[in-house]
Amino acid sequence: MKNIMGLIPIHSRQLMFIILINAFCFLGYSQSEVSYSIAEIPWEAGLGNHRAIFEVPKKAEAVKLKFNWRRHDESIEKRRFIIVNAKTGDTIENIHRLEVNNEKCDLVFGPAEKGDYYFYYLPFKPDLEWGYYRYGYLDQEKSPDPQWVADNRLGNERILRRLPKATCLELQARTEFDSFYPMEVVATQEELERFVSKAESDYIVIGEDRKNPIKMRDYLPLKWIKNGIGHHFEGSAKRHEYYTFQIGVYAAKKAVNNIELEFSSLKSSSGNLFPESVFTCFNTHGVDPYGNPFTKQVDVAKGKVQPLWVGVDIPKDTKAGRYTANITVKADGQIDQIITVELNIDDEIIANRGDDEPWRHSRLRWLNSTIGIDDEPTVSYTPIGTDMKDNTVKLLGKNIEYGDGGLPTAIKAWDTEILAGPIKFVLDGEHIKNEKRLSKISKSGVAVNKYSSNTQHFDIQTESTLEFDGHINYKIKLLAKSDVNLEDIKLQIPFQSSVAEYMMGMGLPGTKVPRQHRAKWSGPQDSFWVGNTYGGLHVELRGGEYHGPLLNLYKPEPAKSWDNDGKGGFSIEKKEEETIATVFTGKRTFTKGEELVFELSFLITPVKEVDSKAQFTNRYYHNGLAPKPKEEEITDGVKIINVHHANKYNPFINYPFINTKEMRGFVDEMHEKDLKVKIYYTIRELSNHATEIWALRSLGNEILGTGKGGGYPWLQEHLVTDYNTQWYSPLENGIDASIINAPGDSRWYNYYLEGLSWLLQNMDIDGLYLDDVTYDRRILKRMRKILDREKPGSMIDLHSNTGFSKGPANQYAEFFPYLDKLWFGESFHYDAMPPENWLVEVSGIPFGHMGDMLHAGGNPWRGMVYGMTVRYPWFTEGVSCDPRNIWKVWDRFGIADAKMIGYWEKNTVVSTTNPDVKATAYIKDGKVLISVASWAKETVDVKLNIDWQAVGLDKGKVRIIAPKIEDFQPEKTFSKDEEFPIEPTKGWLFIVE
Structure with missing residues (x-):
C-alpha cells in the first residue's frame, strides 16, 4: 500500500x-x-x-x-x-x-x-x-x-x-x-418524476434567493424537490437597495417558448405603493452598449432549466415594512403562473445601492447602464465648428471639406493636406447626379448629415457621422431601380504622395507604401492606414458580423457588401504626385428593389500632438506578481504602477471586485509616495470567480461565449458545457480559470463601465491597463469620459499581442484618440523589423502617441531612436527588463524638457553618413542628446551630420560624449567629425554640448 x-x-x-x-x-x-x-x-x-x-x-x-x-x-x-x-x-x-x-x-x-x-x-x-x-x-x-x-x-x-x-x-x-451544495446537488430521476407528477402545468416556476444562484441547466436541484412546488417568494432588503432574486422555469413536460414576466405594483399593508416599473427582468429586457433598449425572446427546451433574474429598484424614500407584488409568468400556449413576492424592507439605507457587496447581485443593473453616453467631446478635444461656407468642418487640429455627396474633398491635419483630390464612391458605368443634402444635425461632439443622389439604375442614400476626434462613419445605401449588372463598385481615396510615405494593413505590416499592391479579404483584414507623421487616414471597411479588434481570435467573416463572395479586394498605386488606394467589389448583379449598404469609417491621423514630456516623465513599474516597487526603484524614476492580475491586490482576471480591501490599501500606500496606480481591467475573458457568472450564464451566449468546454476541472465540474476556456492563473490560495467572452456587442460593456466608475470612486485608482480587448471605439470613448469626469488626469494604456490582433496599430487605430500610451510589443521581433515597421506599428508617433517596448526586452538602441524603453521590471522571454540606467541619462540631460526631432521629420537636424543608420535628436538649450541605431547587416563606420545652427550649438566649441551606460555602451569621447563604429542591431547615445 x-x-x-x-x-x-x-x-x-x-x-x-x-x-x-x-x-x-x-x-x-x-x-x-x-x-x-x-x-x-x-x-x-x-x-x-x-x-x-x-x-x-x-x-x-x-x-x-x-x-x-x-x-x-x-x-x-x-x-x-x-x-x-x-x-x-x-x-x-x-x-x-x-x-x-x-x-x-x-x-x-x-x-x-x-x-x-x-x-x-x-x-x-x-x-x-x-x-x-x-x-x-x-x-x-x-x-x-x-x-x-x-x-x-x-x-x-x-x-x-x-x-x-x-x-x-x-x-x-x-x-x-x-462546493456543489445546495444548487448543484441533483435530484434523482425517480425524485424528479414524483415532483413533476404534482405539477398542474407543462412547466414549473420556482422563486429562488440571490444567495443561491441557479446553476444547472439539465438537472433540478434536490433543494427544489424537498421544498416542493410553491408560488411564493420572500426576501429581505434595505432602503435604496437594488434588490435581486430569481425565478426558475423548468420545462417539465414540453418546450416552453416566448416566456415573459408581467409585474404588478409593489405595495405595503400601510398603503405605500411603487409602480411596476421598479421591476426589471434582465433576461427579457435590456439596454445595449449604445443606449438602445431591446427585448429578448426566452425559450426553454423540454427538460431544461432557465433562470430569470429579476431586479427591484427600491427608492431611497421607501418606508420600512412588508411589501408584496405579483409576478405573472406568461408563455406561448401555456397557462399563466403567478408568483407572489414579499419583500421585508428594513429601515436602514444601504450604501451604494448594495454594490459594495457583490453577493447581493445589485450590480446586475449595471448591465443596462448608459453611463458616458452623450454627444459631448472628451476633455482633450474641442467642439465641432463650421465656417460660413457650411461645407468645411473644423476639429482640433483638423479641417474637412465636403463635396455635394457628403464625401470629403479635402482633409487637413495640422495644416498638412492629406488628399490629392476628392474621395469618390464609384459605380462603374453609372453617372452619379442630383446630389444634395437632405438634413443636418450638429451637436458639440457629433455632426450627422444625410444626402441623396441617383444614377440611371440606383437611388443612393448616404449618411455621414463626424465626431470631434476626427472619426467619420459612412453608410451608403444603394436601391436598385431596375435589374442591372455592374462591373465594379469602388471606393477611391487619392492621397498626396508626399503624405503617402507609409502604410499598414491589407496583408502588409508597417512599411513604405509600395509602388503597387493588391490584396484580397483573406484572413482578418478589414482596415488599412496610409500616411506619415504629419497626416494620414485610417480606413475601416465595416458591416461584417464583428468589426472590433482581436479579429484573429474571433475569425469573423468580412462585410458581405465589400467582399462580394470573395470578388472584392484592395489595391494601391503610388505615382509621383498622387497615390490612389482603391477598395473594390468586383462584378455584382442587382435585381429591381434590392438594397445593399456599404459601411466604412475614416480616422484622421495624427489624432493629437505627440507629448514627449509625458513619455519621458511617466515611467512605468509593471511587475505581474509583485506590483509594489522598492524605495530605490521609486528614486530611480518610477512614476506609475500597473497592477496586473493574478496577484494579491488584483487576483481575478477582469473582475477586480473581490480583494478590494487589499487593493485600496495598496493604492493609498502608493499615493502617499506620489505614485499613480492603474490596474488590469479589460474585456476578453472573465474569471470563474465573478460573482455574477451564473446570472450572466442565464443570458445564454449574450455575454459568455460558447465553446467545447473542458479545461481546468472546476470549469468542467460546474459549468460543464457550452463555454470556451481562456487564461489560467495559479494563485497563492487557489486557481483563477477564465472563460471567453462572446464577441460583438454585449451588455457586459455597460457593466464594465459602471465597474470602472465604482473603482475610481471606491478604490481611487488612476486609470486602466488594457490588454487586447473586444469592444470598439464607442466603448473606449465612454470610458474616457468616465475617467475624465470621475478623476481628471486618469490614464489608459493599451497592450497588444500581434498574434492576437494581426497588427495592433491597425486594429486598434480607432482607439488612439482616447489612449495615453501604447505597449504594442508582444510577439514583435525588434531585431528583424525595418525602421518603417518600428515607426508605424510600434512607436505610435504617426498617430500622436509614444510607447514602450516589450518582447524579450526590446532593442534598447533602436528603441531610443523612437524615445522608447522597456517597462521596469517586466520579465519576458527569459529577459528581465531594466531601463533605469537609460532613465538616469535622461534625467541628467533633462530629456523631458527637450524637443524631439526624429529621422522621419521633414526638416531633420541630425543624420548619419549611412542610410541604414538612423538618428534622432533631443534638443535643449546648449546641448543635444543624439540617439543612433543601426539597421545595417554588418558593422559599419559612420559620421554624424549635424545642422549646428538648427540645434543652436557652435561647431567649434562642442564635444561629443558617449556616457557609460551599463549593458548599452562604454564611455567614450568623439571629435565632431570622427567616425564611430556601430554593430548590427546596436547603436549609441551621445551628448553633444
Whole structure:
C-alpha cells in the first residue's frame, strides 16, 4: 500500500451550519443522513475538489460502498477513483466498479481496515504555470487484481449482498468555492418524476434567493424537490437597495417558448405603493452598449432549466415594512403562473445601492447602464465648428471639406493636406447626379448629415457621422431601380504622395507604401492606414458580423457588401504626385428593389500632438506578481504602477471586485509616495470567480461565449458545457480559470463601465491597463469620459499581442484618440523589423502617441531612436527588463524638457553618413542628446551630420560624449567629425554640448 499521510489532513470541520439531507447515501440495505461540508484545511489539489468520507464497520477483504453522489458533471465513469485510509494514509489497492453514473456510485473495494476512509473521485494533474491549463483528470484507475475479484466472488449477486457495507458519513468539498451544495446537488430521476407528477402545468416556476444562484441547466436541484412546488417568494432588503432574486422555469413536460414576466405594483399593508416599473427582468429586457433598449425572446427546451433574474429598484424614500407584488409568468400556449413576492424592507439605507457587496447581485443593473453616453467631446478635444461656407468642418487640429455627396474633398491635419483630390464612391458605368443634402444635425461632439443622389439604375442614400476626434462613419445605401449588372463598385481615396510615405494593413505590416499592391479579404483584414507623421487616414471597411479588434481570435467573416463572395479586394498605386488606394467589389448583379449598404469609417491621423514630456516623465513599474516597487526603484524614476492580475491586490482576471480591501490599501500606500496606480481591467475573458457568472450564464451566449468546454476541472465540474476556456492563473490560495467572452456587442460593456466608475470612486485608482480587448471605439470613448469626469488626469494604456490582433496599430487605430500610451510589443521581433515597421506599428508617433517596448526586452538602441524603453521590471522571454540606467541619462540631460526631432521629420537636424543608420535628436538649450541605431547587416563606420545652427550649438566649441551606460555602451569621447563604429542591431547615445 502507498502511504500518502503527508498529503491528506485527517481532520476536517463541517460548515458552520450542518446541512442534513435524507437519502444521500444508499447502502443497499438502509438509508442514512449525510452532511455536506467544507474541509477545514484543503487537501492536496491534485486529489480533486471533492471527496466522500465513509466508515468501514470491520476489517474485511472486500467492502461494499453504495451511495448517491448526485452530480451533474460529465464523463463520470472515466475519472480515477482513489480511496485512502484516513488514519494511515494508505491507499486501497482494489476498486471494483459495479455501477457509476450521475446519480450514484456502487462499488466494492478492499482489503480494508475498520475505520474512516477518504474517497477522492475527481483527481487531476495540477498546472503551476500561467497561460492555458495544459492537463486534465487522471485516467481511470487500473483494474482490480483478478485473483482478488475471484477470491471474493464479486460476480455473485448473493455474495455481494453479504459483504460488509461502508456507511457514507459526509460529502466534502476542498474549499467553499468548490462546493456543489445546495444548487448543484441533483435530484434523482425517480425524485424528479414524483415532483413533476404534482405539477398542474407543462412547466414549473420556482422563486429562488440571490444567495443561491441557479446553476444547472439539465438537472433540478434536490433543494427544489424537498421544498416542493410553491408560488411564493420572500426576501429581505434595505432602503435604496437594488434588490435581486430569481425565478426558475423548468420545462417539465414540453418546450416552453416566448416566456415573459408581467409585474404588478409593489405595495405595503400601510398603503405605500411603487409602480411596476421598479421591476426589471434582465433576461427579457435590456439596454445595449449604445443606449438602445431591446427585448429578448426566452425559450426553454423540454427538460431544461432557465433562470430569470429579476431586479427591484427600491427608492431611497421607501418606508420600512412588508411589501408584496405579483409576478405573472406568461408563455406561448401555456397557462399563466403567478408568483407572489414579499419583500421585508428594513429601515436602514444601504450604501451604494448594495454594490459594495457583490453577493447581493445589485450590480446586475449595471448591465443596462448608459453611463458616458452623450454627444459631448472628451476633455482633450474641442467642439465641432463650421465656417460660413457650411461645407468645411473644423476639429482640433483638423479641417474637412465636403463635396455635394457628403464625401470629403479635402482633409487637413495640422495644416498638412492629406488628399490629392476628392474621395469618390464609384459605380462603374453609372453617372452619379442630383446630389444634395437632405438634413443636418450638429451637436458639440457629433455632426450627422444625410444626402441623396441617383444614377440611371440606383437611388443612393448616404449618411455621414463626424465626431470631434476626427472619426467619420459612412453608410451608403444603394436601391436598385431596375435589374442591372455592374462591373465594379469602388471606393477611391487619392492621397498626396508626399503624405503617402507609409502604410499598414491589407496583408502588409508597417512599411513604405509600395509602388503597387493588391490584396484580397483573406484572413482578418478589414482596415488599412496610409500616411506619415504629419497626416494620414485610417480606413475601416465595416458591416461584417464583428468589426472590433482581436479579429484573429474571433475569425469573423468580412462585410458581405465589400467582399462580394470573395470578388472584392484592395489595391494601391503610388505615382509621383498622387497615390490612389482603391477598395473594390468586383462584378455584382442587382435585381429591381434590392438594397445593399456599404459601411466604412475614416480616422484622421495624427489624432493629437505627440507629448514627449509625458513619455519621458511617466515611467512605468509593471511587475505581474509583485506590483509594489522598492524605495530605490521609486528614486530611480518610477512614476506609475500597473497592477496586473493574478496577484494579491488584483487576483481575478477582469473582475477586480473581490480583494478590494487589499487593493485600496495598496493604492493609498502608493499615493502617499506620489505614485499613480492603474490596474488590469479589460474585456476578453472573465474569471470563474465573478460573482455574477451564473446570472450572466442565464443570458445564454449574450455575454459568455460558447465553446467545447473542458479545461481546468472546476470549469468542467460546474459549468460543464457550452463555454470556451481562456487564461489560467495559479494563485497563492487557489486557481483563477477564465472563460471567453462572446464577441460583438454585449451588455457586459455597460457593466464594465459602471465597474470602472465604482473603482475610481471606491478604490481611487488612476486609470486602466488594457490588454487586447473586444469592444470598439464607442466603448473606449465612454470610458474616457468616465475617467475624465470621475478623476481628471486618469490614464489608459493599451497592450497588444500581434498574434492576437494581426497588427495592433491597425486594429486598434480607432482607439488612439482616447489612449495615453501604447505597449504594442508582444510577439514583435525588434531585431528583424525595418525602421518603417518600428515607426508605424510600434512607436505610435504617426498617430500622436509614444510607447514602450516589450518582447524579450526590446532593442534598447533602436528603441531610443523612437524615445522608447522597456517597462521596469517586466520579465519576458527569459529577459528581465531594466531601463533605469537609460532613465538616469535622461534625467541628467533633462530629456523631458527637450524637443524631439526624429529621422522621419521633414526638416531633420541630425543624420548619419549611412542610410541604414538612423538618428534622432533631443534638443535643449546648449546641448543635444543624439540617439543612433543601426539597421545595417554588418558593422559599419559612420559620421554624424549635424545642422549646428538648427540645434543652436557652435561647431567649434562642442564635444561629443558617449556616457557609460551599463549593458548599452562604454564611455567614450568623439571629435565632431570622427567616425564611430556601430554593430548590427546596436547603436549609441551621445551628448553633444
